[in-house]
Amino acid sequence: MAPESLGQIFLAAVLANNFVLAMFLGLCPFLGVSARLDTAFPMGIATTFVMLVASLCAFGLNLLLTMFQLEFLRLISYIVVIASAVQLVEMFLKKTSPALFRALGIYLPLITTNCAVLGVALFQTAREYSFAQAMVFSFGGGAGFTLALVLMASVRERLQLSSVPGVAQGTALSLMLAGLLSMAFMGFAGLGG
């Protein structure tokens, strides 16, 4: 079991090792959905939920696979679990909030291929977190992802009002912005260990 305390793990996952800005996980939705604040936030929440479910299932699965010495199936079983969790969220959103469902569009099923989700499952296995640690880690990761998404979306909403040189418009500008945000997050390095 890893020695870090729960608070340390949470802080590290949200700030110092922010999934998007320090570990480069989940960049596709980060660049894709962060154009507007009102889609960015729900997307972050949905991803956080999937992360929690995935982390929970991955923990159980890992116990089972280790018991039967089937570690080589780990990756395949994780990804299947994540795909089902995403399906669940998708059905839930479609029933409760069709408008949001349409706004998120293709990016909702793409949570399956969000590396942040699989990353949580893989990292918690590699670091041998206990159950509580794994839960805190995945929640922190999700919160960090949401934070990065919301920050980015707010900046980009502002940017729509300013005049940007034509060459820099689009992805290049978003990447530069992400670089600056990431540099700001570097200031948290060392926090939470």
Added chain:
Amino acid sequence: MSEIAQARTFDEFMEGIWRQNPVFVMVLGMCPVLAVSVSAVNALSMGLATMFVLVCSCGLVSLIRKIVPKEVRIATYIVIIATFVTVVDYVIQAVSLEIYEALGAFIQLIVVNCIILGRAEAHASKHPPLTAMVNAMGMSIGFVIGLFALGAVREVLGAGTLFGFSLFGPNFQPWVVMVLPPGGFIVLGGWLLLFSALKRRKEVRLAAQGGGHGA
């Protein structure tokens, strides 16, 4: 007839390298691109691992494209991809422990690389195996070029070396931020700026040419 077929195959191949380069044009699969492009060696090995997975899984997906029911196709593709990634994971571990540790979890994260699923869904599931594999090969070469362009720039600026060889002598003050996470975003942003500037120039030139013909 065969010449046309050949030209088409070549076109399929070049599509991924230039016109639809996954890194610079489609901006797909960014996570591994930015995370492992700290040095040129890492970038190359990551590119090669992805190439293997991409080509093999596109071939297999294309072989079974008529058997798989439409509803479960994505799940099937993911399982196929995950299988090949597991193979690559164990192979790299066996060949070089050093690279395995440098790439870390990102080898297993090839599974969720959008390029692979995207190609399987958009191309391999609609074309015969050979075409699909040629296209996948082109795509992955484009991916390797993108990764290498990023990794080389970051290594040269951030550590003053290329493939571990010192370029500027001992007095070089490394630009450390380039090998840290922000550097990845900024260098990729810079490359995209360059490409969009080139595209813009071409458009302007084409417009000028078109105008000349009209007059």
